Amino acid sequence: MAGCMGKEDRLSRITAGVILLGFAALTGNPIGWLGAVCLVTGIAGWCPIYGPLGIDTCHGGHEEHH
Structure with missing residues (x-):
């Protein structure tokens, strides 16, 4: 599954x-709120950017495209 994240x-x-x-x-610095994205994708175990890039860290890196 493309976009899958490993442990x-x-x-x-x-x-x-x-x-x-x-x-x-x-600090009130709004840049820190990007942490919400990291937290949600980490908990979900899926990253929407990984799919189009063919990255799958569940199974050791990049998927092969035939």
Whole structure:
């Protein structure tokens, strides 16, 4: 399934999301709200950008297109 995320990818997105949201809450900097995107895609285990790029970190990287 294109767009699928592996365990390490999901964990790094969730971690980055929590850090960025904390940054936004503490500083009021709107850039930190991008953490919501990281958090949601990490929890869902699917990234809409990965599909068109043929990236699938569930199964070791890029899918082959025939």
